[in-house]
Amino acid sequence: MNEQKNLIVAFLLSLLVLVGYNYFVDTPKVKQQTEVAAKNSATVPTEALPSQELLSREQALVGQRIPINAAKIHGSINLVGSRFDDITLADYHETPDLQSAEIVLLSPKKTTQAYFVDFGWISASSQALPTPETVWSASSNELTTNKSLVLSWDNGQGLRFTRTIMIDDQYMFTVTDKVENKTATSLKLNAYGQITRVGKPQTGGYFILHEGPIGVLNGKLVELDYDKLKDKGSEEFNSAGGWLGITDKYWLVSLIPDQKVAYQSKFKTQTVQGVDRYLTETISPEYEVAPGQSVEVSQHLFAGAKNLRMLDAYEQKVGIDKFDLAVDFGWFYFLTKPLFYVLEYLNKILGNIGLAILLLTVIFKVAMFPLANKSYRSMSRMKALQPKMEVLKQRYGADKMKLNQELMELYKKEKINPMAGCLPILIQAPVFFCLYKVLFVTLEMRHAPFYGWIHDLSAPDPTSVFNLFGLLPFTPPSFLMIGAWPLIMGVTMLLQQRLSPQPADPAQAKAMMIMPVMMTVLLANFPAGLVIYWAWNNVLSIAQQWWIMRLEENNQAKSA
Known part of the structure; x- marks a missing residue:
């Protein structure tokens, strides 16, 4: 009983100390700082805007x-x-x-x-x-x-x-x-x-x-x-x-x-x-x-x-x-800043920031090769199971619980973990976002030329499919400026989807098919350097994924 009483007294005394400190020390201190800040702010000279008509920059620069x-x-x-x-x-x-x-x-x-x-x-x-x-x-x-x-x-x-x-x-x-x-x-x-x-x-x-x-x-x-x-x-x-x-x-x-x-x-x-x-x-x-x-x-x-x-x-x-x-450089500053220095170094060697972007993407693909292989191998095995999964969906489509149980049994029998491909992707995602961020903010990409029709990697692709890439003598409105590189990027996304296992849900599968079109329209107004990076990254992913799929098919043929 005495221990409980002492505990309550100690708690009340602690609370009294905290409240007293806040009232007698912190509050006056904050009030004083606020008053000083308000006083200083009020005395900093502030001009009203001129009432007369605004001038051009050249006119305003006349004077002493x-x-x-x-x-x-x-x-x-x-x-x-x-x-x-x-x-x-x-x-x-x-x-x-x-x-x-x-x-x-x-x-x-x-x-x-x-x-x-x-x-x-x-x-x-x-x-x-x-x-x-x-x-x-x-x-x-x-x-x-x-x-x-x-x-x-x-x-x-x-x-x-x-x-x-x-x-x-x-x-x-x-x-x-x-x-x-x-x-x-x-x-x-x-x-x-x-x-x-x-x-x-x-x-x-x-x-x-x-x-x-x-x-x-x-x-x-x-x-x-x-x-x-x-x-x-x-x-x-x-x-x-x-x-x-x-x-x-x-x-x-x-x-x-x-x-x-x-x-x-x-x-x-x-x-x-x-x-x-x-x-x-x-x-x-x-x-x-x-x-x-x-x-x-x-x-x-x-x-x-x-x-x-x-x-x-x-x-x-x-x-x-x-x-x-x-x-x-964003949240991943500790990654994006070193990435920038690598890109800068490659630019000095190659003499073109566009080529430096392509080479840096290859370097990252090589660094992430083992993780990506694990992901693509899992996706390849999942794709090979598509016919068996379709049979199960036709048989148990009305019973979702039974369908999920049968799918789990199928994965267990084939020794496939449907989540095995997710972890490598989660690990790679921040790294590739950092690379994307570096390309987006880097000053060196501004007005940097590439090859062909790209004269400024920091500006959108200047061509448009709606005037046949310049063959027709008119300039489409900005929302129709969908150039060659965004189209290339969209095609690579579509090809990459075709290589991947399709979602079990038909509605989700249709939504995924629309994604390349949406991304093409969305990225059409992005800097060309970013679109080129995205398309090139897709091409490398397609090549790696295709290679893994061929290996898995050969392994399955040998085991059969």
Whole structure:
């Protein structure tokens, strides 16, 4: 009795401690963090969209600007607000034609696809700070890989702001902000960085690829869809180091604060004049600048292509936590990333990413040969039993329980495990999904030519059966663009089905026969490189399955 009483008292005391800690420690702490976050968020400058008619990109770029002529980036920095709003990628073009326009990554606020980055200071002080409308003075007339740019602004009240911008030989900017306090009072302020994307961009809509707000905060990958972020309104983190930004399939714009300092990071949406905008922010801890003193804060901005080797190098060089996760390798990251390096190596050897895809598929088929053989051998034996199974279905078709019992007896008699072929397939499935994922996200496949009519492996097959593959002088609508490679893939799927045992259920068998047609239509708009991979994988599977079936038939003939 005393033991039960002591147990109850101990339980109540433990519960009291937990509730008390939550009420007196956790709750005030969370409330304080929320208030600080709300205060900082409210003071980050946010501009209304211009009320006048939107401009073309060329018109919006007229004004006070400093050109960027770096190794891999072209564009300009707007002296109004010291804003990054004009960046194009020198090595990447809109089409496979190298004379076509460079990929536009950032655009001014007055354009239809405004996308820009701001850096600055926020403070509760009444002192005048730079705003998005502040006009900065420049120390030079150009920003290059070997030549930094120094911008400055004096508020006329004793505060001088200096911004030094550097860019490396890739896509990384270093932005160093300095505040000099020549007043008679101390100044408390926070440094911030902000990425703004106006309007929801068109995405591929692929369920296996993330496009939108992204980051690594507190060591964990954070991915937010545009629609989900809009529904939530905002999501905040307090993280030491890490990075956050907005990603497209091949491109990334990311803020990288000081990796040794705890920053407040935020994803949020706003609707201004009926237009949605998506923002990512970093806000530094509060700095106090005494009279006659200065403070200096450095941040990085990445704006460029998601080249995996380069991202890995930045992780080492700058110390950015898990920067390679900007490439969406998915759940099987530990398999997909090594696969990418193998594909990259084969591409260097063969000089064509398409050939590298074919060879990599062969390598995997060889690696999975024993497992696949076990699966195909089981399917071959099952197919050989089809006549006997048909007899049983005709005899016991009305009695499902009796039919299943007789089928089990048949399997036992013939020493066949109907599930024997499932385990190898389950083991192979993640590996081949990883290969599919690598081909889908790899930047190297973009605008890479193959042979024949395929000039861009990242684009759908440009031919169509409905204009006889170009013989008729018209272009069918997009939903009728079913090219030669999707048809080849569909035929290989049909042949593979014919080699496999048919389902016992007639309705299921009919559904399986429709599957190649559905997949042909579905994959017609997929990148040609993926369709070629799928067709080639089917061809190798058909060859292996046919070979196993011949072996089984010979073995059965000898045993007879």
